[in-house]
Amino acid sequence: MPRRSYDQYCALSRALDVLGERWTLLIVRELLAGPRRYTDLHADLPGVSTDVLASRLRELVSDGLVTRERVTRPATASVYELTDRGRRLLPVLTALSGWGAPLLTEPHPTDAVRAHWFALPMLDLLLPPVAAAGLAGTADLVLDEVVCLLRLDPADPGYADAPAERPDARLHLDLATCRALAERRLTPAAAIAEGTLRIEGDTPLAKALREA
Amino acid sequence: MPRRSYDQYCALSRALDVLGERWTLLIVRELLAGPRRYTDLHADLPGVSTDVLASRLRELVSDGLVTRERVTRPATASVYELTDRGRRLLPVLTALSGWGAPLLTEPHPTDAVRAHWFALPMLDLLLPPVAAAGLAGTADLVLDEVVCLLRLDPADPGYADAPAERPDARLHLDLATCRALAERRLTPAAAIAEGTLRIEGDTPLAKALREA
DNA sequence: CGGCATCCGTGACGATACTG
DNA sequence: CAGTATCGTCACGGATGCCG
Numbered sequence: 498m499p500r501r502s503y504d505q506y507c508a509l510s511r512a513l514d515v516l517g518e519r520w521t522l523l524i525v526r527e528l529l530a531g532p533r534r535y536t537d538l539h540a541d542l543p544g545v546s547t548d549v550l551a552s553r554l555r556e557l558v559s560d561g562l563v564t565r566e567r568v569t570r571p572a573t574a575s576v577y578e579l580t581d582r583g584r585r586l587l588p589v590l591t592a593l594s595g596w597g598a599p600l601l602t603e604p605h606p607t608d609a610v611r612a613h614w615f616a617l618p619m620l621d622l623l624l625p626p627v628a629a630a631g632l633a634g635t636a637d638l639v640l641d642e643v644v645c646l647l648r649l650d651p652a653d654p655g656y657a658d659a660p661a662e663r664p665d666a667r668l669h670l671d672l673a674t675c676r677a678l679a680e681r682r683l684t685p686a687a688a689i690a691e692g693t694l695r696i697e698g699d700t701p702l703a704k705a706l707r708e709a
Numbered sequence: 710m711p712r713r714s715y716d717q718y719c720a721l722s723r724a725l726d727v728l729g730e731r732w733t734l735l736i737v738r739e740l741l742a743g744p745r746r747y748t749d750l751h752a753d754l755p756g757v758s759t760d761v762l763a764s765r766l767r768e769l770v771s772d773g774l775v776t777r778e779r780v781t782r783p784a785t786a787s788v789y790e791l792t793d794r795g796r797r798l799l800p801v802l803t804a805l806s807g808w809g810a811p812l813l814t815e816p817h818p819t820d821a822v823r824a825h826w827f828a829l830p831m832l833d834l835l836l837p838p839v840a841a842a843g844l845a846g847t848a849d850l851v852l853d854e855v856v857c858l859l860r861l862d863p864a865d866p867g868y869a870d871a872p873a874e875r876p877d878a879r880l881h882l883d884l885a886t887c888r889a890l891a892e893r894r895l896t897p898a899a900a901i902a903e904g905t906l907r908i909e910g911d912t913p914l915a916k917a918l919r920e921a
Numbered sequence: 922c923g924g925c926a927t928c929c930g931t932g933a934c935g936a937t938a939c940t941g
Numbered sequence: 942c943a944g945t946a947t948c949g950t951c952a953c954g955g956a957t958g959c960c961g
Contacts, residue, residue, distance in 0.1 A: 501934095501951095504756060506816045507826035508891060509738055509802055512809025517731065519953075526721055535924055544716060546954045551925055573961075574923060585808060590721055592804040596797060597724025604718045614719035679720060713932090713953095731934075747943055758935045763944055786942060 500556070515560050516586075520545050520553050522593070525579070525586050528563065530613045530645075531657045532578040543609045557583070587654060591621040598679040612643040616656035618679035619647060619668075624654055626709035627702065634665035634702040641671050649702065666703035669695040685709050712768070727772050728798075732757050732765055734805070737791070737798050740775065742825045742857075743869045744790040755821045769795070799866060803833040810891040824855040828868035830891035831859060831880075836866055838921035839914065846877035846914040853883050861914065878915035881907040897921050 503510040516522055520542065527533055527541055539550055554577055557563035562583035566576050594617040604610065619638055627633065628651035636647045637660045644660040670678075674693040677683035688694035689707065696707050715722040728734055732754065739745055739753055751762055766789055769775040774795035778788050806829040816822065831850055839845065840863035848859045849872045856872040882890075886905040889895035900906035901919065908919050 511812035
C-alpha cells in the first residue's frame with residue numbers, strides 16, 4: 498500500500514513525499530553523526546514514540562536512505578546507517594538549519610540539548626573556507642566543555658558526537674558565540690579577536706580556519 | 710495555545726517547528742512565484758482542504774513569513790505575499806528540490822503538473838553562472854510551449870508563472886531535458902549541442918547562460 | 922535489555938456542505 | 942470569493958507487553 502503522496506509532478510513535492518513526515522529529517526540529522534542503534538536514536542529524539550521511530554526507520558530503509566544491520570556485540574541490536582543517498586541530505590539540513598538559526602534564541606525550559614546538534618551550523622560556516630583552500634580534515638568542536646567532531650572534508654562532510662583521535666584543529670567556543678556565528682552576526686575573525694573563539698592547532702587546516 | 714513543537718534546542722528543529730507541517734513548504738513554493746489569492750493557491754495545490762489551507766496561511770502570517778492584504782479589485786479577495794523572511798526560504802526549497810530531482814521519473818497518472826514548479830530546479834542551475842558573471846536579469850522559460858519567468862537576480866532571485874515583458878533571454882526546452890539538467894545528468898552546453906535546449910537573446914545574460 | 926507490536930486517547934487531516 | 946462548520950479517518954504520542 499503506497500504512502501500518502503502529494504501527487505504533484507514536482508521535485509520538491511517528491512522530496513517531501515519521502516522526507517516530509519514528522520521526525521524523518523531529525524532521524525537523518527542523528528544518523529549524520531554516524532551509525533546509531535535504535536536505542537540511541539530513541540534517547541536522542543525525546544518525544545518520539547517507539548512505533549513511530551520504528552515505522553520511520555522502516556520507511557527510510559525502504560526508500561534507500563538508510564541501511565539496517567544486526568549486530569550481536571555488545572548486545573543484540575540493530576544498527577542504522579545512512580546510505581550515500583541519505584548523506585546527500587546534508588545540504589538540505591544545513592539550509593534548513595541556516596534558515597532556522599534566528600529562531601534559536603533562549604532555550605525553552607523543556608528543550609532538550611545535544612552538542613552534536615550544533616555541528617550542522619558549524620559545518621555550514623566552516624566547510625566553504627576549507628573547500629576554498631583545497632583542504633580536508635577533521636576538527637574537534639569544544640562547546641561549553643562538550644566535544645564533538647567535525648569532518649571538514651568537502652568531498653564527504655559530516656560529524657560525530659565523539660572527539661577525534663588526532664584532530665587537525667580544535668575549536669573552543671560557547672553557545673552564545675556559536676549562535677552568533679550561525680546567524681552570521683559575528684565573523685570567526687571577530688570572535689577570535691574578542692576571545693570568544695579559540696582555534697588550536699598548527700596544521701594548514703587550523704590556519705585556514707583562523708583566516709576564514 | 711502554542712503549536713506542537715519538537716522541544717529541541719536546535720536550529721533545524723526550530724525550522725521544522727515552523728515549516729514541518731504538511732503543505733507548508735508547498736504553499737511557500739507557490740508564493741515564490743509572486744503574490745497569490747486564496748483561490749489561486751487552492752487551485753494550484755490540488756488535494757489541500759480549504760480549512761487546512763486557511764490554517765496554514767494564518768500560521769505563516771503569524772510566523773512572519775507571509776503578509777495578507779485585502780483587495781477589492783477585480784473582486785473582493787485576499788492576497789498573500791511572502792515577506793523577506795519567507796523569500797529567504799528559496800535556498801531551502803532549491804536544496805530539497807535538488808535532492809528530489811532523481812525521484813522525478815515518469816509522471817504518475819494522478820500527478821498534477823504546473824510549469825512554474827520547474828522554475829525551482831532551473832533557478833538552482835542558472836543562478837550560479839549568472840552570479841559568477843556578475844549579472845542580473847530575467848529569462849523566460851518555455852517548457853513544452855508553456856512559459857514562466859525566471860528572475861535571475863542573485864540579490865533577489867525568484868520566479869513567476871507569467872512571461873516577462875522584455876526578458877533578457879528565452880530558454881526553450883522540453884520536460885525530459887529539464888529533468889536531465891536538474892539531475893545534472895546533462896550540462897547546458899551538451900543540451901545546446903544536442904539541440905534539446907535553445908537559448909535566445911543577445912544580451913550579456915543570454916550569452917552567459919549559453920556559456921554556462 | 923534492546924527492539925519492536927499493540928492498544929488507546931487525542932489531534933491533525935481530507936472531503937463536503939454551507940455562509941458572509 | 943474566502944473562508945467556517947461538520948464529520949469521518951488516520952497519524953501521532955504515551956503506555957504497556959511480548960519475545961529473543
